Amino acid sequence: MARPPLFQRATVTRIIKENADVRTFVLDPHEGPLPYQAGQFCTFRVRVDGNDLFRSYSMSSAPEADDEFTTTVKRVPGGKVSNWLNDHLAEGDEIEMTRPAGKFCLRETDVPLLGFSGGSGITPILSLTKSALRATDRSVRLLCADRDRASVIFDAVLSELVERYPTRLEVIRHLDAERGLLDPAAVRAFVGADGHADTYICGPEPFMAMAEAALPGPGLIYSERFGTPAPIAAPSTVQTPPDADAPAGTVTIILGRKKVSVPRTEGETLLESARRGGLTPPFSCESGNCATCIAKLTAGSATMRINDALTDDEVTEGYVLTCQAVPDTAETIVDYE
Structure with missing residues (x-):
């Protein structure tokens, strides 16, 4: 059975200006409402400078x-996609997106929910908060750290x-400009007697x-990390002598009309092999979350280090996340279809 197309189109029906650097985009998927869980994400494909x-x-x-x-997007310095979305996407425009994915979701439990957000990390935390308040009886406490008052996101919504829900929701604001960076002592003080709670964290890596x-x-503890895409190195023109201990074999990558074969390298993912062969396949998170790098094995096998995006049926059919899949066989062929 063929896998459904990874990307589908959605119309932007409304745009909400959260602050000077943040926009919330209301989306209407063309194929109808998308099933999703609070805390999940979509991967977006945009064309910037060709x-x-x-x-x-x-x-x-x-x-x-x-x-x-x-979905809510914060402009970041040098962020080609976030800046393009904030500057150019308008109501009535169409955008390409994947189905929702990710495991930064609520589990069935009665313990309290603690949320720690840094800047735009409040986005999935807000989603989880709304779900917990509406669908459960759990108490929710949030510690939201922002640079300054002008940087605060979703202030009115959370208020x-x-x-x-005055007896079930507490929101504490921490502004770095007034109190300095949040520190471990403040985290432990906020947790207090709720050390047994489920804790969700999203924000800058530090x-x-x-x-x-x-x-x-x-x-x-649940943490949401999208990762930072690794730089794509130019294919090497230097011939190095073969390593006697290196596994023999070949990895063949098919991308559109291009077909490239490279010697198999121990521990190298299929995505890394494709880059080494001079190809530029699609990818985004490189953390096994988003499925942007999906491809299908047509020969050989590979083991994924992490898979937070593909279903068991898709894996059975031969689909892999190339950013996580390491070949197990001497001869491996993968097709990005």
């Missing part, structure tokens, strides 16, 4: 609480939720690493 670029953005809506399907290390436990 190149297809891929980036993953979380949903800010929750299926239990919202009729609209929304309305606090008014609606913020996340600090919060993870500071949490006292024993509750479960």
Whole structure:
């Protein structure tokens, strides 16, 4: 059975200006409402300066609480996709996107939910909060760190939720400009007696690493990382002598009308092999989350280090995340279809 197309089109029906650098896009998928869970994301494909670029953005809506399907994007310095979306995408435009994916989701439990967000990391945390408040009886406490007052995202939305659920939702704002960067002591003080809670963390990497290390436990910790795409190295023209201990074999990559074969290298993913062969296949998160790099094995086998995007049926049919798949066989062929 053929896999459904990875990308589909959606119309931007409304744009909400959250602050000077953040926009929320209300999307109407052409194929009808998309099933999703709070905390998930979609990967978007946009064409900038003649190149297809891929980036993953979380949903800010929750299926239990919202009729609209929304994603929120923050402009970042040098961010080609985030800047293009904020500057050029208008109401009525169409955009290409994948189905929702990711495992930064709620589990069935009665323990409290703690959320730590840094900047635009509040996006999936808001989605989870709305879902927990609407569909469960759990208490929710959020610690939201932002650079300054002008950088705050979803202030009005969260204030309305606090008014609606005054005994179940608490939101603490931490502004770096007024109090300095959030530190481990502040994290532990916020947790207090809720060390057994499920904790969700999203934000810049230093913020996340600090919060993870500071949490006292024993509750479960969920962190959302999209990763940073690795630079694409130009194919080497230097001939190096073969390594006697290196595994023999060949990896063949088919991308559009191009077909390239490279010697198999121990521990190298199919995506890395494709780059080494001079190809530029699609990818985004390089963390096994988004499925942008999906391809189909037509010969040989490969093991994925992480798979947070493909179903068991898709794996059985031979689909792999090339950013995570390492060949197990001497001869491997993968087709990006």
